[in-house]
Amino acid sequence: MPQAAVLIARAVFPETVARLRQHFVVEDNPTDTLFTKPELIARLQCKVGAFTTGSERIDAEVLAACPQLRVVANMAVGYNNFDIAACNAAGVLATNTPDVLTETTADFGFALMMATARRMAEGEHYLRSGQWQRWSYDQLAGSDVHGSTLGILGMGRIGQAIARRGALGFGMRVIYHNRSRLPPEQEAPLGARYVDKVTLLQEADHLVLVLPYSAQSHHAIAAAELALMKPSATLTNIARGGIVDDAALAEALRGKRISAAGLDVFEGEPKVHPALLALPNVVLTPHIASATLATRRAMAELAADNLIAALTGAVVPTPINPGVLPLQASTAPAART
Numbered sequence: 001m002p003q004a005a006v007l008i009a010r011a012v013f014p015e016t017v018a019r020l021r022q023h024f025v026v027e028d029n030p031t032d033t034l035f036t037k038p039e040l041i042a043r044l045q046c047k048v049g050a051f052t053t054g055s056e057r058i059d060a061e062v063l064a065a066c067p068q069l070r071v072v073a074n075m076a077v078g079y080n081n082f083d084i085a086a087c088n089a090a091g092v093l094a095t096n097t098p099d100v101l102t103e104t105t106a107d108f109g110f111a112l113m114m115a116t117a118r119r120m121a122e123g124e125h126y127l128r129s130g131q132w133q134r135w136s137y138d139q140l141a142g143s144d145v146h147g148s149t150l151g152i153l154g155m156g157r158i159g160q161a162i163a164r165r166g167a168l169g170f171g172m173r174v175i176y177h178n179r180s181r182l183p184p185e186q187e188a189p190l191g192a193r194y195v196d197k198v199t200l201l202q203e204a205d206h207l208v209l210v211l212p213y214s215a216q217s218h219h220a221i222a223a224a225e226l227a228l229m230k231p232s233a234t235l236t237n238i239a240r241g242g243i244v245d246d247a248a249l250a251e252a253l254r255g256k257r258i259s260a261a262g263l264d265v266f267e268g269e270p271k272v273h274p275a276l277l278a279l280p281n282v283v284l285t286p287h288i289a290s291a292t293l294a295t296r297r298a299m300a301e302l303a304a305d306n307l308i309a310a311l312t313g314a315v316v317p318t319p320i321n322p323g324v325l326p327l328q329a330s331t332a333p334a335a336r337t
């Protein structure tokens with residue numbers, strides 16, 4: 001039987017490419033070209049599987065133009081680049097990479113929150129630019145993390161991992177808001193208190209966003225929400241651009257409506273709102289919360305595991321829409337030729 005063909009849409013670890021080549025005819029992208037939609041469609045012709053990252057949008061148009069596609073394996077836990085309803089309609093299995101990045105991403109979220117509260121980026125700039133001439137009593141004075149109130153919006157795996165760091169490592173009082181409340185046995189060890197969104201905004205000293213992006217969470221933090229926060233509060237976003245209205249945030253930071261923000265994700269990234277770039281009280285990082293070599297390797301491996309399993313009839317480790325699997329089973333022989 002001829003081997004199935006797959007596309008690796010972005011540059012990835014050579015060992016991941018080599019592993020996929022043991023199973024499939026692989027078209028990879030060693031130059032890491034960002035494909036336009038027509039280019040992506042062209043590359044996906046005759047491919048039954050795609051190894052994607054957050055930068056490839058798989059929507060109804062792509063799926064209609066690639067009717068032989070059976071599986072799209074994202075090297076990311078977030079999958080807002082996939083139209084899951086369209087994948088379901090087309091019988092295409094979508095997979096993501098949960099769990100393997102939880103602790104690494106939580107480390108980064110906590111670090112970004114601390115850097116924001118303690119004005120580390122401002123301090124570094126102050127020093128490097130030669131402004132540091134002497135000590136002064138309130139120089140770059142920030143706000144305490146230990147003993148303060150940590151607010152978490154989106155209490156999934158990463159939210160809980162951040163809550164653990166705050167509660168158990170820094171003696172923080174944890175409040176959270178989520179679509180659903182955690183069972184008491186998960187809340188208790190963290191002393192986490194479930195609150196409504198308004199209470200979360202009003203009481204948090206440090207608010208961290210860890211919710212998935214969707215039409216419902218678009219601009220979940222905009223001018224009205226920022227207006228409810230304490231003027232001394234910080235906001236950290238490691239979730240997705242678009243959850244925060246960046247223009248409204250820049251305005252709130254400029255007017256000291258809140259004290260500072262730490263942002264790893266942006267609306268329309270890699271572009272960053274110019275008003276944010278001009279502000280001192282915001283720490284900006286280029287979407288690197290999961291970026292340790294060990295974790296990126298684990299993400300690539302899990303995405304490859306998913307792709308291989310889906311196309312060889314094995315148990316798929318982390319499917320997003322497992323409901324399409326029975327449909328896949330009935331079409332699998334055709335898909336694999």
Ligand code: 8YV
Nearest residue numbers: 053054055075076077078290
């Ligand atoms: C990825 C992420 O690096 O997993 C996610 O959802 O945001 C990051 O870990 C990024 O999406 C590239 O795929």
